[in-house]
Amino acid sequence: MKLRKKESRSNSYTAQYVEECYKTHLHKVVRFAYTYLGDANASYDVASEVFTILWERRDSLDFSEDIVPFLMTITKHRSLNRLKRLRVRNSYEKGIYNSNKAALEMNYRSLSFVGSMDIFSKEVEQIIYDSLEEMPESVKNTFIMSRFRELKYHEIAKIEGVSIKAIEKRISTALKILRISLKEYLP
Amino acid sequence: MEDLIFKYLMNGCSNEEQESLQKWIEESDENLRLFSSMQLLYLSQTLPGSRADTKEELELFKAIREGSIRSRERKVFAPKYLLVASIAILLLLNLFINFIPFNRHYVDSYSAVASGQGDSYNHTLYTENGVKGYIVLPDSSKVWLNSGSKIIFPDKFSGKRRVVKICSGEFFFDVVSKPDTPFVVQTNFDMRVEVVGTAFNIRAYSVDNEIQTSLVSGALTLIKGTQIADKEEVAHLQPNDSYLVKGDNSSVLIKNSQVVSTQTAWRRGELIFEETPFEKVIQSLTRWHGTTFYIDDPEILNFKITASFKSASIIEIMEMVKFCSPIDYIINENSITLQKRK
Numbered sequence: 001m002k003l004r005k006k007e008s009r010s011n012s013y014t015a016q017y018v019e020e021c022y023k024t025h026l027h028k029v030v031r032f033a034y035t036y037l038g039d040a041n042a043s044y045d046v047a048s049e050v051f052t053i054l055w056e057r058r059d060s061l062d063f064s065e066d067i068v069p070f071l072m073t074i075t076k077h078r079s080l081n082r083l084k085r086l087r088v089r090n091s092y093e094k095g096i097y098n099s100n101k102a103a104l105e106m107n108y109r110s111l112s113f114v115g116s117m118d119i120f121s122k123e124v125e126q127i128i129y130d131s132l133e134e135m136p137e138s139v140k141n142t143f144i145m146s147r148f149r150e151l152k153y154h155e156i157a158k159i160e161g162v163s164i165k166a167i168e169k170r171i172s173t174a175l176k177i178l179r180i181s182l183k184e185y186l187p
Numbered sequence: 188m189e190d191l192i193f194k195y196l197m198n199g200c201s202n203e204e205q206e207s208l209q210k211w212i213e214e215s216d217e218n219l220r221l222f223s224s225m226q227l228l229y230l231s232q233t234l235p236g237s238r239a240d241t242k243e244e245l246e247l248f249k250a251i252r253e254g255s256i257r258s259r260e261r262k263v264f265a266p267k268y269l270l271v272a273s274i275a276i277l278l279l280l281n282l283f284i285n286f287i288p289f290n291r292h293y294v295d296s297y298s299a300v301a302s303g304q305g306d307s308y309n310h311t312l313y314t315e316n317g318v319k320g321y322i323v324l325p326d327s328s329k330v331w332l333n334s335g336s337k338i339i340f341p342d343k344f345s346g347k348r349r350v351v352k353i354c355s356g357e358f359f360f361d362v363v364s365k366p367d368t369p370f371v372v373q374t375n376f377d378m379r380v381e382v383v384g385t386a387f388n389i390r391a392y393s394v395d396n397e398i399q400t401s402l403v404s405g406a407l408t409l410i411k412g413t414q415i416a417d418k419e420e421v422a423h424l425q426p427n428d429s430y431l432v433k434g435d436n437s438s439v440l441i442k443n444s445q446v447v448s449t450q451t452a453w454r455r456g457e458l459i460f461e462e463t464p465f466e467k468v469i470q471s472l473t474r475w476h477g478t479t480f481y482i483d484d485p486e487i488l489n490f491k492i493t494a495s496f497k498s499a500s501i502i503e504i505m506e507m508v509k510f511c512s513p514i515d516y517i518i519n520e521n522s523i524t525l526q527k528r529k
Contacts, residue, residue: 015252022248026239035230044247052251059513059528102205106212106222113223119231128232147232153197172193179228186224 017063022051025071028120032075036107037082038100046078072117083108119185131181135174142167143174192222196229313337314356317477319453324351326363328370333357333453334474335392344368348415355393359454361386362405373413374398376432378421381408387424388451394470396434401450402426456498465490465514469525476501479522487514487525 029050033043053074054061061067086104118124128147132140142160145151146167151159153167160167179186191208194200200208212219239245313336314320320332325343332338336356344350349365352373362370364384372380374391376398385405391398400409402424409421409430422430427444452459458475460468466488469480478501482488490512496504505516505523515528 019248022251023239023244026244027235027237031234032230035226048247048251051248052254055251102202102209106205106209107226109212109219110223110226113219114227119227120234124231150236168193168197171197172190175193175225175228175232176189178232179224182228183224186228187220 014058014063018051018055018058021054021063021067021071025068026051028068029071029075032072033079036079036111038103038107042082046075046082049078050074066121068120068122069117072120076111076114076117080108080111083111113187115187116185119182124182124185127181128178131178134177134181139170139173139177142170146171188218189221189225192225196226308342309339310342311337311339313354315477316474324349326365326370328363329361331359331454333359333390334477352413353389353391355391357388357390357392357453359386359388359451364405377412378432379410379413379417381410382406388447388454390450392470392474397431399429399431399450400424401429401447403447403451452495458496458499458504460492460494462491462493464488465492465512468492468508472501472504476504477521481522481524483524483526487527490514 026047029047030040030043033046034040037043037046050071054071061070083104087108090101090104132144135143138160142156145156145159146153153164153171157164157167188208188211191200191204195205195208208222212222239248312320312322312332314332314334316335318334320336322330322332322338322340324330324340326349328349330338330340330351333356336358337354338351338356338358339354340351347368349368349370350373351371354375358372360370360372360382362382362384366383370382370384372382372389374380374389375393376391378398380387380389380400382405385407386403387405387407388401388403389398390401400407404426407424409424411417411419411421421432421438422440424430424440425442427442427447429441429443429446429450430438431441432438449459449461453475458471460471463471469482469488472478473480492508492512494507494511496507499507501523502518505518508514509516509528513528515526517524517526
């Protein structure tokens with residue numbers, strides 16, 4: 001049997017999509033993994049696994065669709081795998097990971113509890129915009145600076161002329177409001 | 188406790204605080220739900236929008252691409268042999284099944300023709316798509332009919348020539364040698380083939396708008412026009428020559444035994460595509476298997492396929508097509524819808 005793969009013309013476009021996707025979303029994937037793993041190296045390892053999968057499946061993916069929930073789903077599974085391995089290792093290498101043991105347990109349980117990754121979908125944006133109106137003015141401004149301008153808390157504190165603690169308090173308030181309006185997207 | 192969760196999420200907290208948080212989470216699913224929700228929510232609202240385009244990050248992407256290409260090649264390697272082995276087994280089974288219909292589907296419809304040859308009858312033998320045929324002519328010459336082919340021949344040869352007429356299709360002739368009565372095939376392309384005793388293949392599907400004659404053994408003369416009076420010789424073929432005339436009357440003589448082998452492959456139950464545009468592949472498969480094709484995206488027709496099949500079922504063929512091209516298929520009874528894979 002003879003067999004030769006014919007590269008289709010569309011393949012070079014798909015490769016570009018994947019590269020663009022990598023550039024746009026790598027930091028998000030790394031942040032996701034880091035939140036649960038608390039280890040920068042491991043987070044980059046997970047991210048490279050995630051984008052390897054994206055690369056290999058590029059022909060069957062629809063890049064016009066919202067790709068972030070898809071990326072985050074893979075990231076979740078990959079991160080969970082690592083957490084599971086760390087837990088097993090922790091159980092017989094007593095003492096080595098003690099300082100992180102509580103965090104590891106919490107993060108493992110927390111991530112296992114997470115289902116859908118739709119919280120990362122574009123449709124959530126609109127709900128967030130609507131929720132802004134429910135927030136007190138100062139909370140709203142602080143949240144916008146943090147969420148959309150990606151300013152650090154100390155930067156916002158400087159602009160607002162209040163303490164970092166006060167900014168953290170405002171962000172907490174904003175998150176509590178969002179937790180209610182986004183409850184369908186949360187565990 | 189909520190404050191502690193926020194503290195953990197925003198700044199991290201001390202070991203003791205982490206341990207008390209952990210204990211609280213393990214107390215109830217409600218606590219776990221709250222923690223899990225807040226952690227995911229906080230994460231979703233703090234995702235960085237920055238682009239990854241530092242040198243190191245671009246290097247990492249290159250490594251991902253190359254790494255996965257290598258692992259992909261490895262992956263393909265093993266299943267390829269599995270595939271070949273499994274298809275080989277299926278083919279052996281198919282071979283037996285395929286040969287039975289030869290006679291069973293042989294449709295012999297008689298049509299009385301008042302011709303200059305006295306009271307002889309002309310027989311018409313045709314094969315539907317998906318069916319092949321085989322007939323022994325009155326002089327013991329043999330003819331194999333590929334799918335969708337039609338031949339007219341008399342119930343006995345008389346006169347100085349043995350004349351048969353093909354209407355459309357593909358035929359393999361194995362002609363009994365009779366030096367004083369040449370064997371003539373009148374084609375549907377204003378051309379005839381004259382031989383004495385040879386084995387040759389004629390592919391002359393009207394829709395293809397081209398006629399290709401390939402000589403396996405003996406000698407063969409191509410003559411323009413179908414009437415005996417026409418004497419303009421177009422070409423003399425030697426064994427392993429193939430002569431192709433296209434609709435625009437351009438012609439080419441191919442001296443390549445590989446081409447002749449490919450041309451006659453159908454008789455051995457083989458379907459061969461070499462850089463064949465999908466448009467032609469569909470035509471072949473429609474004839475070969477009697478399947479109707481529907482196409483979602485005209486771009487599909489431009490893809491080229493290189494593959495060979497031996498008595499493969501349409502599903503085996505489509506699986507292979509899917510494997511070596513970006514085309515996916517949906518089978519619905521006797522029709523197949525082709526789609527570009529997304």
